[in-house]
Amino acid sequence: MSLVDIYRSLGVTLDKGIAYLVVDGNEILKANEVRGISMEKEETREGIDLRLVIKEGIKLKEPIHLCFGVSKERAVQKIHAEIIAERDSHACLLAHCIFPKAKEVHHVMDGNLLIEKGAELSYEEIHWHGEEGGADVFPRLRTRNLGDFRSTFSLLRGRVGRLGIDYLVEAGERSVTEIITKVYGKGNDEIRIKEGVSLNGAYARSVIKSRIAVRDRAFSDVVSITEGNAPYVRGHVDGTEIVQGEAIAKATPIVKVNHEKAKVTHEAAIGSVDRKQLETLMAKGLEEKEAIDVIIKGMLR
Amino acid sequence: MQENTQGKEGSFMVDILKLINVEVERNGKRILKGISLSIKKGMIHALLGPNGSGKSTLAFAIMGVYKLSKGNVYFEGKDISRKPIYERARLGISMAWQSPATFEGLTVKEYLSIGGNANVEEALRMVNLDPARYLDRVMDSSLSGGERKRIELASVVAMKPKLAILDEPDSGIDFVTLDELMRVISDLKKEGITVLLITHREEVARIADRASLICDGYLVKSGNTWEVTKFFRKMCGRCKYGRYSEVKGIEPS
Numbered sequence A: 001m002s003l004v005d006i007y008r009s010l011g012v013t014l015d016k017g018i019a020y021l022v023v024d025g026n027e028i029l030k031a032n033e034v035r036g037i038s039m040e041k042e043e044t045r046e047g048i049d050l051r052l053v054i055k056e057g058i059k060l061k062e063p064i065h066l067c068f069g070v071s072k073e074r075a076v077q078k079i080h081a082e083i084i085a086e087r088d089s090h091a092c093l094l095a096h097c098i099f100p101k102a103k104e105v106h107h108v109m110d111g112n113l114l115i116e117k118g119a120e121l122s123y124e125e126i127h128w129h130g131e132e133g134g135a136d137v138f139p140r141l142r143t144r145n146l147g148d149f150r151s152t153f154s155l156l157r158g159r160v161g162r163l164g165i166d167y168l169v170e171a172g173e174r175s176v177t178e179i180i181t182k183v184y185g186k187g188n189d190e191i192r193i194k195e196g197v198s199l200n201g202a203y204a205r206s207v208i209k210s211r212i213a214v215r216d217r218a219f220s221d222v223v224s225i226t227e228g229n230a231p232y233v234r235g236h237v238d239g240t241e242i243v244q245g246e247a248i249a250k251a252t253p254i255v256k257v258n259h260e261k262a263k264v265t266h267e268a269a270i271g272s273v274d275r276k277q278l279e280t281l282m283a284k285g286l287e288e289k290e291a292i293d294v295i296i297k298g299m300l301r
Numbered sequence B: 001m002q003e004n005t006q007g008k009e010g011s012f013m014v015d016i017l018k019l020i021n022v023e024v025e026r027n028g029k030r031i032l033k034g035i036s037l038s039i040k041k042g043m044i045h046a047l048l049g050p051n052g053s054g055k056s057t058l059a060f061a062i063m064g065v066y067k068l069s070k071g072n073v074y075f076e077g078k079d080i081s082r083k084p085i086y087e088r089a090r091l092g093i094s095m096a097w098q099s100p101a102t103f104e105g106l107t108v109k110e111y112l113s114i115g116g117n118a119n120v121e122e123a124l125r126m127v128n129l130d131p132a133r134y135l136d137r138v139m140d141s142s143l144s145g146g147e148r149k150r151i152e153l154a155s156v157v158a159m160k161p162k163l164a165i166l167d168e169p170d171s172g173i174d175f176v177t178l179d180e181l182m183r184v185i186s187d188l189k190k191e192g193i194t195v196l197l198i199t200h201r202e203e204v205a206r207i208a209d210r211a212s213l214i215c216d217g218y219l220v221k222s223g224n225t226w227e228v229t230k231f232f233r234k235m236c237g238r239c240k241y242g243r244y245s246e247v248k249g250i251e252p253s
Ligand SMILES: Nc1ncnc2c1ncn2[C@@H]1O[C@H](COP(=O)(O)OP(=O)(O)O)[C@@H](O)[C@H]1O
Pocket: B026, B027, B029, B031, B049, B050, B051, B052, B053, B054, B055, B056, B057, B058
């Protein structure tokens, strides 16, 4: 089964009226553009270079699918991406990162994003790394947000392998930023997440929300940073980690305020499954394992 | 062991639940002290007692949330004292928690459907919640305390248990009327469900067929509702702290 078929079987629509790019390793398998966007892409030795522009005022109804997959067991994939959402444009990017057979797959995403004034960009990255735990994944995004930027990263199916997220958003005046990360680590998975927002423009708002579950011998370390550097900015960091078995979880919210009229808050909960939730579900007839599953799935939804 | 009951029909009725000399300790402290109690099948049985007397602890002991340090719990004649919570649930015991848990990401519909319940909408209507408005709500803190209590009650209704333990279903629901609660409980009874109605309010206990009074971890009195509530009233008037030593001296008139 080629990656295109895998994507189709996962419900990714690759039709005429829809913009998409399907990459296997460093090979572009399929691509389509729609009116109002430009997509420059080029195969490189170890990956691809991409420059994607959503033109001024363009409001896309359908999402743009970026399918960055690796069908081989062993490969290196380096994606260089520059993504620009011009003034008053609206778009949703769905990045599907699928490494179904990964034994030694090394995936690096190096992205620079610009969201101009009045633009809305949602960037949703969904990963599936197969069951071998052999993926090393390093998504790195640098975003300048003058509009509305919402990013969601989820890695819930199969194994994580090694994950190192490094996101930084520079938030301009009256911008809205939301970063949501959901990861379920198993086996000896290693999860390292560093997400930061600098609220540099007045009235900028941000939320960093992380939901991490680790079990077996998995390890996670989440650092969430929010800096309030301008008047009337509002930032919030919200992290929950559920730990089972011999897993280890660390969470470090770092909030800094450099302006007297800025406000940044945080809440963090880290620990094993909540007893009361567990007992409540067991009192509905679920065995402990099933109850834990319901609680974790709910949290990661 | 069959208790000789006040009601004429009492002695012919089957005990659905029987506690014998039940004790529960929490953090090394004896909370329930030698409680023996029978609940007749198909009845509404009130468990009355002041705050902190051990009512919730007793509910947890029946449900299996707390382990017994002594004694036994029998359900339909079977000793369930060592059975895990979920097995008791599967046998037909269901409990509405006094302060229900919240769940991130779980919808009301999913919560009520756990255990394969099909009559979720009907259960919501029974507690006066509009299914169209509530089925897709998330069970997190966006729900008010009162809404959570109603949903909790609905979750027991949906389970169609043999024994429904309702731990202070009237508390925290600001707008609930006693009539409304009575209607739900009598609907349960009509379906043949036995109800253990836990409350610290005499007027709520009054809707029960039978009642027991718990105080300071002791079962002080069990029998017909009128006598038990009368004793409760007297006790509350007499003893400041609801200590058993104070209660012992009170003779039922
Ligand atoms: N974990 C605990 N450790 C020690 N004491 C407890 C614990 N939980 C409850 N208690 C005590 O047990 C008593 C009974 O509590 P509870 O069953 O909740 O009473 P009720 O439901 O009648 O208000 C109270 O005095 C309470 O302080």
